[in-house]
Amino acid sequence: MxxxxxxxxxxxxxxxxxxxxxxxxxxxxxxxxxxxxxxxxxxxxxxxxxxxxxxxxxxxxxxxxxxHLIEAECKDKCGNIPSPDLDRGLAPALHVLCRHFIDFFLSPDSAAFFQTISNERYRFPELCHLYFNSGKKNVLDFLAAYLEQARDKGLLSFDDPPIVAEQLLNLAVADLPLRAALGLEARGEAEAERIMEAGIATFLKAYGSPNASSG
Structure with a gap:
């Protein structure tokens, strides 16, 4: 972390x-x-x-x-996304992937910067658009492409990669972004981990293929 x-x-x-x-x-x-x-x-x-x-x-x-600071933040956030080996099991791979985003929102520094941007949404909405387009959009594009790889391997079954990518991210991080935006105390690591694991399990029930390995 x-x-x-x-x-x-x-x-x-x-x-x-x-x-x-x-x-x-x-x-x-x-x-x-x-x-x-x-x-x-x-x-x-x-x-x-x-x-x-x-x-x-x-x-x-x-x-x-x-x-420039927003661009650097987004570059760092998107440039360090792990791409775990799907051949070692889909569930463990999703755990590693989702844990990356949990760590981002559990980091006091990252959460504070996220809140700083959110606080300027009325005075400087273009800064929020920049953060969204340089950050979340790139994250979702990466997730969609990664999940398509899993689908190509017969591990997942779905029709709309962008929607499925957003669903996985939302299930994994839950209300952590909202807590950061509002300046509220973040969940503890253990609680965030349980929510993430439950989210991944729900995701796999919805989209997992019978060929998927839990690892």
Whole structure:
């Protein structure tokens, strides 16, 4: 599981310099502490130990900086999705896959960043659209393709991959995203694990093929 202070890789070809990374790390910390609206460019520059001119040399606005952080978050979230071997059993594979998303929402840092974006849904709805299109959509696309592989192996039977992918994700994470968005305490690991296992069992009852192996 991610540590409470874990953060996505904020480096990149465009922002590979030391000062740029300082700005990104400081901005993420300030946004998590004070929210997007409550964070000023001055505060970010002070926290990063750079001038406002240096900050603006990399990011023309606070919105552009926050946008980059959202993209980095989504890239990290989607780039690290496991692809467990289906030949070792469908249920164990789904467990590994779903556990990845449980860990994301149980991580205080990830949940706090998710909440920060959610809090800006009225003032800056485009940021929420960016997070959704760069994050959840890519996750669902990955899940749909993975479940199609399982179907091709005769382990699952379904007609609509996108819908089935969303159903699996919803069954696995349950109300964890809502709790994060509302700033409520996350479920404990043991409880989240039980809900996930029950969700996977329900999913397999609905779509599992007789040829599927429980592992």
């Amino acid at each position: 991610n540590s409470p202070l874990a953060a996505p890789d904020l480096s990149g070809e465009r922002f590979s310099g030391r000062k740029a990374c300082q700005v990104l790390v400081a901005a993420r910390q300030e946004f998590l502490l004070h929210g997007f609206s409550g964070t000023s460019v001055d505060a970010i520059a002070r926290s990063a130990g750079v001038s406002k001119a240096t900050l603006y040399a990399y990011f023309p606005s606070k919105e552009a900086l926050f946008t």
